[in-house]
Each structure stands twice: as C-alpha cells, then as structure tokens.
Amino acid sequence: MTDVLSRRQLLERAAKGGAVLTLPGLLAACGGSSSESSGSESDKTLADTLRFSNWTLYIDNTKKGHPTLDMFKKETGTTVKYFEDINDNASFFGKIQGPLSRGQSIDRDIIVMTDNSRYPSLLIKKGWLEKLDKSAIPNIKNLQPSLQHPNWDPDRDYSLPWQSGMTGIAYNDKLTDPVLSTDDLLENPKLKGKVTLLTEMGDTMTLVMFANGDDPSKVTDATFDKALKRIQKAVDSGQVRQFTGNDYSGPLSKGDLSAAMAWSGDVVQLQADNKNLHWNVPEAGGGIWTDNMLIPKGGDAFTASTYMNFVYKPRIAALIEDYVNYICPVVGAKEELEKIDPDVAKNTLIFPTKEMLDNVVGFDSEALANQKYLEAWQNLISS
C-alpha cells in the first residue's frame, strides 16, 4: 500500500465509518419545521475564539499545528479553534440541520461546504446563514473574477471560496491510450469495466452534458434525461464499473481502473506515488466546484469575516496552498508561492491555465436542488 490518503478519500472513508456507528440522519431528523433564529447582529469587536469547521487535511499543517492560524492569533489576538469535522456535505448537513431548524446555534463561526451539492444554496434559502460583514473584508477584491458571481449567491453576500477543484478525467497511461474525452470514457470498448464515474450528480452530469453538446449550467428536463439515459446505457452495458466518491483513487493507482472521472486535487496527490496517472479537462468541457466558507446562524459574523479577510491576503493564501494542492481562489497567491515553492506554483492542476478555466463550468444550482432530478440520479447510481 503506497497510496497517500487524499483529503476527500480520508473524509469519505471516515464518513462511511461514522455512518456505520451513527444515524446522523435520524438524529438530524429530530428537528421540526424551521423557526426564526434570533440571528446575532454582529458588533464590531473581535471574539476571543473563532470556531472553524473544515474538511480534514485542508489547511497548512505541521507537527506543531497550523502556522497560519497561529499567525492570525498573533495579528488579531483571536484564537482559532479548528475542527476537522466535515466528512462529506450530506452527512455534515444532516448533523447541523436539526439545531439550525430549531433556531439553535451549532457553535461554529465558519463552516465549509461545496457548491456542487445543493446545501450551500439550501442554507441560504432556509435563512440559516449570517451575512458576511464585508466592511471587514477589503481583501475580497482578491477573489478570482470567475468565482465572484455564482448563481446561488450572486453577490457573495453569504459565502467566500476556500478552495476550488476541477472535475475531469484521470487515466493510467500504462493501461490505456490517453482518455481525453467523456465519449471515450463512456463508450470506448477497450475501457469496458475499467471505468468509474462520480456519485455526485453535479460532477458526472456536467461532463456528460458537455459531451452531449448541452449546457450543464442551464439544465432542462430534456438535457437532463438525455444525459441520464446515456449514463444508464453505459451502466447497463457494463462499461461503467462503479460510481464512487474519491474511493476511485485506490483502484486507479493500483491499476484496477484504466480511467475515471476524478477531482484535480486528488490526482495531484496520487501522482506523487504513481507517475503513470494523468488528469485532464475533457475536450468537450469539465466541471469546477468550490468549497465555500459560510457563517451559520448564531456565528460571530465580524470575527469570521475578519478571518476571511486574513486568508484572502495573497501571502497567507500561498502558505495554505503550498500544503493543500487544490485550486486557490485568491489572486496574487501564485506570485507569492513562486517565491516559496516554485514547483507547486507551476502545477497547472493547482494554478490552472486560463484555457483550462475557460473549459470548465459549475453545474446548474437550480438543478442541484431539484428533487425529481436528485431522485432519478440516486436511482441510477443504486439500482
């Protein structure tokens, strides 16, 4: 076993393990209908502690702790209580929705959730988030232009990106010719049974819709059905071996899989051990998703916003990026990183080229919230 556990992999596994022991959904379900929360008006004083829930392995990390968090404490006097307790979007949402629906605080000031799940927009719709205190975030000007206006939060009133990642195709050049298109992945007979797709509807659908010549950022019933049928066909024919979270990484690096729909950041980590792995944005187009910092109701918006401002300094973002290997949302971080770690700064999976970014989109957030689509999708992936 040489494979390094990537962040998502670790999380997914931990989540699955946790799910065996607990029934988060059951507990979460105890929440009744939503009630108005008292929502703390943020005053402009910094709290002593900032409670920050994030995914594991998603910040700079040394034996002594997290250097950037220590720097924040030095600069502001606020101690960050850092929890690595988000395993996957669905179970984390299951955990927090009970208290939030009863108007209780979840004892966190910042949480991080992915916008290719329906949860960030659902949290806004339910009124379970505090607005950012933008007066405390002048550095918001450093946000990548392409990330400034997501359709679920057009003015970034409630969210600020932590990291992004791309969804594309990974392949093992020892086992197959380059797999550069989604068509190839779904229909090339040489790959039969050696291919996996992703369980996240947004990820897989984005790639397949692009391959169909449709627009994944504006889903219609017709384009959705067309993509669904095409995937169903690939499943029925035995082309698709499994739908996975990032548990594709083990089989991919071991050689059980020739190609897989995969996340860019995972592959950066897998490549460290297996030089035969490659990742690319499919010719027709790929996906991009963003993990967003959000302030749950009851959180301290001013302190949280002050922290967000801190990580949007290019130098701090560079320090985090040097460890994390996903896509940095902060303009100027690349230049800073060139000074500390030029190799990482050169990696196009971490700082993608404009050409790559032009060829990826986020999946339609309306479609992500469409119960009918979600159900059809779940039925497809567990038939």
Place this chain on the structure above:
Amino acid sequence: MGFLHRHRNLTPYLLLAPGLLYLALFFVVPLCFLAYQSLESGTFDIGYSFTWAWGNYWDAIHNYRDQFIRSLEYAGIATILALVFAYPLAYWIAFRGGRWKNLLLLFIVAPFFVTYLIRTLAWETILADEGPVVGFLRSIGILDDDGRLLATGTAVVAGITYNFFPFMALPLYVSLEQIDERLIEAAQDLYASKWKAFLRVTLPLSLPGVVAGTLLTFIPAAGDFINAQLLGSSQNHMIGNVIQSKFLELTDYPAAAAMSFVLMAAILLMVAFYARLVGTEKLTG
C-alpha cells in the same frame, strides 16, 4: 436498606430498571419517532407534516423490491457460507484446541481490532483485478481473462461473510464448548459411528449456537451497506444503500423511515419463520 428489605419483591425490577430505561430511551423512543416519520409527507424544503401517508410503504416496496430481495439474498448466502466455514473451525477449537483455545479464539476476534471500514477496504486490495486471488482464478479458468471479482455480487457476499464471521464462530464455539464429551463417548460406546454420533448428539446440542450465530449474522448483514458500496457495483446495491441515500443525499426522511420499517418487518418475518422451523426452545438453548 430498610425499604428494599420490606419490598423485597421490588429488587429484580430495580435491577432491571437501568437496562429497561436504556432500551426505552435509545430504542423505543427513536422507533416511535421513526414510525411517526414514516407516515409524513412533504418535501425537505417546505417541511414534512404528518398525514398518515401509508403510500410511503407502498412506494418503498414497489420501487425498491429488487434491492430488498437482493439484501435478503446476499445476507442469506453469506450466513450459510459463514456457518459452513465457522462450524468446523469452532468444532476444532472446542474439541481439539487444548491449551491453544484462547489464542485461537483471539485469532477469530482479531479482525475486530481493525475498524470495519478498513477491513472492507482490505478486501478491495485482496480481490483487486491484478491481485493474487483473481490471478489464480483466471489461471485455473474459473474467471476468464478479463473477468473480475471487485464490483460484483460475489465480492459483496465475500465481504459480508468475512465481516460477520466472528458473530457466527463465537456462539458456535460457546455451544460446542459446553457439550459434555462423555455424551459423545457414550454414543460411540453404544455403537454409533463417529458420523452418527455427530449427527445425533453433537449437532443437536450445538443447535442453540447455530441459531444464535445465524441470527447474529443474518440480521445485521441484511441491513449492511458498506460492503455493497465498496465491493459492489451500482447493480449490487442493497436496501441499506438506498436507505442511506434517501436519508443523507435526498433528505427524504419519510421514505427512508418507511423503508427501514419494511426491512425490519421482513427480517422479523424471516426470523419468526426460522424460529418456528427449528423450535423456539433452541433459540434460548
């Protein structure tokens, strides 16, 4: 002391109280809640309300019949396999283990020192396409050259069998261990062959272990979803996978609750049938 002395007949109830309270709080209450929830209708976005929505049950059975049947089938096969593998092993340890008994038992329990998830992931490696098991099966022609085990029902059943093996082996061992060997000697003295003595004496006496083992294996196995998720393909998903996705991915709590009840009912029915078949006294030894 005086109180207990005067109300001596209360003592057993007082001793029972913590256990009963625990069960009431963590089993009965959630169960009632689940039953209530299974009859709600609505969506997560607008909220669920109680409407005696019996349709949830019909939908559960009607839409997911395949996964229900598959769950019972996989769990059934795995239980039988575990029994076939565990019986000789438990027998051998109980009667021939000698001073190594405890060590051998430790070997059976040893996998429990590793978490469930990691154990299952290890099977991913064992059954890998380029791994030794598949290689061997290909070389003797059981699998064709691009045949595989991972992402098949076989792998799921193998995973379940392995993961629940100790639940089968330990009760078997306990019941075999308790058998008075003089009974077997007596049978042989009365001209029973070894095989006949086993069939007429050992096997019937070990039946409580068989029953306990099969129930302890079958019941959790039928609700398992980890093995199907990691070792199976989407066509091998069990009802546990569907319930999990309904709860977490779709936040469709009523549907998930209804499915949980249908699964419970199916298992109860099968257990009741089984108990009748072998006789209830065997259940309690």
